[in-house]
Amino acid sequence: MENIDNIYEQLDKELSMNGADNLREIRRGALEKFRRTGIPTTRHEEWKYTRVSSLFNKQLNLPVSGADLPFTREDLDALRLPGQAEANELVFINGLYSAAFSVIRSSGIEIVPLAIAAENEYAPIVKAHLGHSSKYHEDGLHALNTAWLRDGAFVSVKKSAVPEHPLYIINIADARKQHQFLQPRCLIHLAARAVLQVIDNNITIGNVDCLTSQVVEAVVEEAAFLEYYKLQHDAPNSSIVSTTHIRHVGKSNSHVVTISLDGKLVRNNLNIVLDAEHCESHMYGLYMPKGDDHIDNHTLVDNVKPHCFSNELYKGVMSDRSTGVFNGKIFVRQQAQKTNAYQSNKNILLSPEASVNTKPQLEIFADDVKCSHGCTIGQLDEDGIFYLRSRGISEDMARSLLLHGFATDILEQIKPLALRNYMEELINHRLELKEYEY
Structure with a gap:
């Protein structure tokens, strides 16, 4: 080229x-x-x-x-x-x-x-x-x-x-x-x-x-x-x-x-x-592509030494024709005994044209470890939408509230208050929650 x-x-x-x-x-x-x-x-x-x-x-x-x-x-x-x-x-x-x-x-x-x-x-x-x-x-x-x-x-x-x-x-x-x-x-x-x-x-x-x-x-x-x-x-x-x-x-x-x-x-x-030894890491991610946007998250945790702990949670909301990707890897080296490592990826598709590709991976070469991984892909809970609508909330607002609740687990991990409030405003604007007060 x-x-x-x-x-x-x-x-x-x-x-x-x-x-x-x-x-x-x-x-x-x-x-x-x-x-x-x-x-x-x-x-x-x-x-x-x-x-x-x-x-x-x-x-x-x-x-x-x-x-x-x-x-x-x-x-x-x-x-x-x-x-x-x-x-x-x-x-x-x-x-x-x-x-x-x-x-x-x-x-x-x-x-x-x-x-x-x-x-x-x-x-x-x-x-x-x-x-x-x-x-x-x-x-x-x-x-x-x-x-x-x-x-x-x-x-x-x-x-x-x-x-x-x-x-x-x-x-x-x-x-x-x-x-x-x-x-x-x-x-x-x-x-x-x-x-x-x-x-x-x-x-x-x-x-x-x-x-x-x-x-x-x-x-x-x-x-x-x-x-x-x-x-x-x-x-x-x-x-x-x-x-x-x-x-x-x-x-x-x-x-x-x-x-x-x-x-x-x-x-x-x-x-x-x-x-x-005895290191600890927490990783959180939220991705919300729209239109034709493409967002790809590749994570890797390399447990080189023993007695380490890692926890990972990534969530995605795909709308319109957007694409999300999550590929998470956890390596546990042979000498890294007593490793605790957890990984979770959860996704919601809001459009039939939206897509996500998720691939959590574990490669473990030690025999005394606690490791788990998992992923989910689905749509909004219809029972939750019905419950909110039965309380007089419009369908669009009900969907927005459920999505906000889905994202809250990640937003709560932002410790600087000014940054968290700013991110809340961006998410609320994306979900059209301008009329909702917290």
Whole structure:
């Protein structure tokens, strides 16, 4: 494909011209992997139901580092979520880390360009953990992001730090003039006993088609706690492939909630690697595509060490001609005895033209574990609708109330109150519950 060849040639030329740096080896290796594997197609088992190759039929433009952008701080102010104005902000504009727009308001957090972190006191952390997600993703799209990580960001949360404000990751795509192919990259490190709330949001301005390939890798040390909230409520001309890779290297906890409401094509890869004993992770997801939207959630829990616990609940509501995909995997390594792992996926189809493909999986190589998985696909409960109608509630309102109840299990897992209220408003608007008061 000519467009893909042009992307390869541009990156190959850049890596040949620039001087030596600590990221060159990993970038060059990733580019070679991209050359071998290319963009994934439906012939790849992991991409069987999600077609991304057609997105490259258009001439996609890679952003140029240091280029002048018609974007101001006033533009950012208009895009903020509730509660964000007082929070820490890590801003990517067209896939490139912007130090000028990023701001830290809490003590104990530091953000530096990834290229600088690879050369200063953070170099051992970068060397040990950057690119660990590539062990779980053999596709060329993920490799291409690594080949492009020149303008990534490194986030350090100091030992025992408990920031008073969350960290908002804002990925802004300027699609007002040309098709964009953006590849933001971030590495987050939580030192021992550190705590961090992360709220990840993608925003597209403009009406031109835009594709974002995002990779966020997080390292959680002993007794640390990471909360990660991913919000996907973007423009209909926006497509995103997002990889969130959380590696527990000490006894620690994580709590991840992914809410996917809008976007032409959405693919979420969530990896939880429990690489220390007595780790705990909770994963929740809600996806509600409409129209012709396609939302794909791939999750993976790798139990490397014994005595770990994970719990996963994903729910989907498909309407119109939309498509949902859920593929959840739980690996239990041979040495990971006493593992407890649970996984559940529940789906509701609101239209005969809507569809969902769900595939929960267990691969267990240990003999002393407690693991379960399950999935359901169905329609709204007619008995529930009849009951509400018998109480004087209209049929449309009854359906909306049942759907809201279906989604509540996930919304209640959003701990920041301002974000939860905002998500409630979005869900209520989607379900046309404007007249209903809680």
